[in-house]
Amino acid sequence: MTEEIIIAGFGGQGVLSMGKILAYSGIMQDQEVAWMPSYGPEMRGGTANVTVILSDERISSPILTQYDTAIVLNQQSLDKFESRVKPGGVLIYDPNGITHEPTRKDINIYKVEGTRLAAEAGNPKIFNMIILGGFLKVKPIVKLENVEKGLQKSLPARHHKMIPMNIEAIQTGMNHVEVVNQL
Amino acid sequence: MAEVKLMKGNEVIAEAAIRCGCDGYFGYPITPQSEVMETLMLRKPWEETGMVVLQAESELASINMVYGAAATGKKVMTSSSSPGISLMQEGLTYLAGAELPCLVVDVVRGGPGLGTIQPAQSDYFQAVKGGGHGDYHLIVLAPASVQEMNDFVDLGFELAFKYRNPAMILADGVIGQMMEKVQLSDYKPRWTDEEIEKISGDWALTGKKANRQRHIATSLELDSYKQEVFNQKLQAKYREMEEKEVRCEEIACEDADYLFVAYGSCSRICQKAVQLAREKGIKVGILRPITLYPFPTKEIANLAKKVKGILTVEMSAGQMVEDVRLAVNGLIPVEHYGRFGGVIPTPDEIVEALEKQIIGA
Numbered sequence: 001m002t003e004e005i006i007i008a009g010f011g012g013q014g015v016l017s018m019g020k021i022l023a024y025s026g027i028m029q030d031q032e033v034a035w036m037p038s039y040g041p042e043m044r045g046g047t048a049n050v051t052v053i054l055s056d057e058r059i060s061s062p063i064l065t066q067y068d069t070a071i072v073l074n075q076q077s078l079d080k081f082e083s084r085v086k087p088g089g090v091l092i093y094d095p096n097g098i099t100h101e102p103t104r105k106d107i108n109i110y111k112v113e114g115t116r117l118a119a120e121a122g123n124p125k126i127f128n129m130i131i132l133g134g135f136l137k138v139k140p141i142v143k144l145e146n147v148e149k150g151l152q153k154s155l156p157a158r159h160h161k162m163i164p165m166n167i168e169a170i171q172t173g174m175n176h177v178e179v180v181n182q183l
Numbered sequence: 184m185a186e187v188k189l190m191k192g193n194e195v196i197a198e199a200a201i202r203c204g205c206d207g208y209f210g211y212p213i214t215p216q217s218e219v220m221e222t223l224m225l226r227k228p229w230e231e232t233g234m235v236v237l238q239a240e241s242e243l244a245s246i247n248m249v250y251g252a253a254a255t256g257k258k259v260m261t262s263s264s265s266p267g268i269s270l271m272q273e274g275l276t277y278l279a280g281a282e283l284p285c286l287v288v289d290v291v292r293g294g295p296g297l298g299t300i301q302p303a304q305s306d307y308f309q310a311v312k313g314g315g316h317g318d319y320h321l322i323v324l325a326p327a328s329v330q331e332m333n334d335f336v337d338l339g340f341e342l343a344f345k346y347r348n349p350a351m352i353l354a355d356g357v358i359g360q361m362m363e364k365v366q367l368s369d370y371k372p373r374w375t376d377e378e379i380e381k382i383s384g385d386w387a388l389t390g391k392k393a394n395r396q397r398h399i400a401t402s403l404e405l406d407s408y409k410q411e412v413f414n415q416k417l418q419a420k421y422r423e424m425e426e427k428e429v430r431c432e433e434i435a436c437e438d439a440d441y442l443f444v445a446y447g448s449c450s451r452i453c454q455k456a457v458q459l460a461r462e463k464g465i466k467v468g469i470l471r472p473i474t475l476y477p478f479p480t481k482e483i484a485n486l487a488k489k490v491k492g493i494l495t496v497e498m499s500a501g502q503m504v505e506d507v508r509l510a511v512n513g514l515i516p517v518e519h520y521g522r523f524g525g526v527i528p529t530p531d532e533i534v535e536a537l538e539k540q541i542i543g544a
Contacts, residue, residue, distance in 0.1 A: 023362060036357065036362075061530055
């Protein structure tokens with residue numbers, strides 16, 4: 001199994017940390033992982049994206065043009081990455097701020113209202129975990145228990161008290177996946 | 184078994200330095216390798232192993248601090264990225280001329296000039312052909328994974344001390360910024376004064392004892408004939424490295440009709456290109472130089488007898504391709520495909536280049 005994922009959105013949305021938690025979860029189930037961020041003169045509000053690869057085999061290129069899954073969190077990222085999902089692949093997006101909906105018919109498209117759900121919960125910080133939950137519902141490539149272990153590993157001990165809240169957010173995301181296009 | 188961690192290439196350089204018993208790091212921050220010193224400052228190894236970590240006022244100062252500390256037989260290093268490494272060239276040729284061991288990490292970014300902060304491999308010539316003045320070489324290691332960022336710190340110091348010559352890890356922004364699984368090395372204690380005496384006692388400036396001549400660390404010799412003899416000694420050392428220290432990896436070469444030659448992150452991208460090409464029925468393999476100096480000339484010459492054509496893939500306008508052509512010596516076509524200025528080639532592009540420039544040519 002190899003899963004090649006791009007996560008893209010605004011800086012500050014937790015794109016890079018979502019990727020990191022996914023990568024850690026992969027390590028917890030003995031997979032090979034790669035996490036390759038876009039880096040540059042970037043800032044809060046600018047664009048940020050990260051390629052995450054989980055595989056049972058040695059990972060070749062961390063630089064890709066096509067992805068099994070694209071998780072896009074703003075219009076710019078949707079415009080950039082919709083065409084780069086492999087035919088039959090998965091596109092997950094948050095409809096907040098999206099004016100031009102995705103149009104492809106040869107991929108599976110899902111909507112997760114992360115921004116709205118996080119706002120309703122009164123905690124914008126859990127936004128990225130809600131989206132991660134949506135992804136894991138569609139593609140259960142890592143077990144929830146391994147995500148929990150991954151969180152323990154990636155967060156400093158002083159933040160471990162936040163883990164239950166994050167797991168809950170992932171479950172919220174899992175329960176709020178809307179099908180937009182299914183093959 | 185040691186614990187598996189998820190770390191950035193740059194962070195691993197810092198961690199590996201502490202663990203291999205490095206005595207000192209002198210550096211000046213520059214993207215895309217600033218995490219090396221940031222990690223060292225966070226880890227505070229001076230409290231743990233006694234390793235010195237010092238932010239110098241410039242790259243010139245850092246490399247000359249390395250020169251001074253290396254002269255005492257200590258394991259010392261610096262790291263920078265392209266423009267900073269250019270500033271260090273004077274110090275590097277002096278280190279080579281004084282036969283002093285040290286480790287320099289270059290996380291290459293696009294040039295020329297201040298260029299860009301994105302990944303590149305356009306400093307191959309500078310790294311392997313000398314860079315500074317005079318007939319000298321650095322030992323150049325090209326990591327292709329975060330794990331090799333760990334492994335090559337130790338290997339770099341080992342080779343540097345074996346040959347009394349500066350060693351360089353030539354990485355790029357991809358390897359520096361990417362996080363992968365890494366198994367960190369076990370801790371080795373820093374060398375004691377007695378150990379330094381044993382390892383480097385015939386040259387290191389450890390304080391003159393009554394029973395020996397004074398040691399002088401210098402690259403100056405005004406008598407041309409003596410300087411020629413010294414150069415012959417250096418050349419003999421380089422021939423020995425070329426004989427004994429070449430390292431490379433062959434990937435999918437057994438049945439290959441064509442060959443990619445690529446190092447560092449480009450070799451990783453080529454692995455994907457190999458998969459894509461083989462799905463199309465094109466049998467292509469990869470020769471990945473691990474040491475760029477000494478270069479795997481014989482290994483490439485041998486593969487040239489088996490394949491129909493070679494494409495070098497570099498994030499440059501074509502630098503390593505010259506060494507590949509020298510190795511192949513006209514036997515088969517050798518072409519170059521490159522993106523540069525901070526642009527990274529994609530696997531699809533590489534397959535297309537192979538089809539156009541080699542197979543269809």
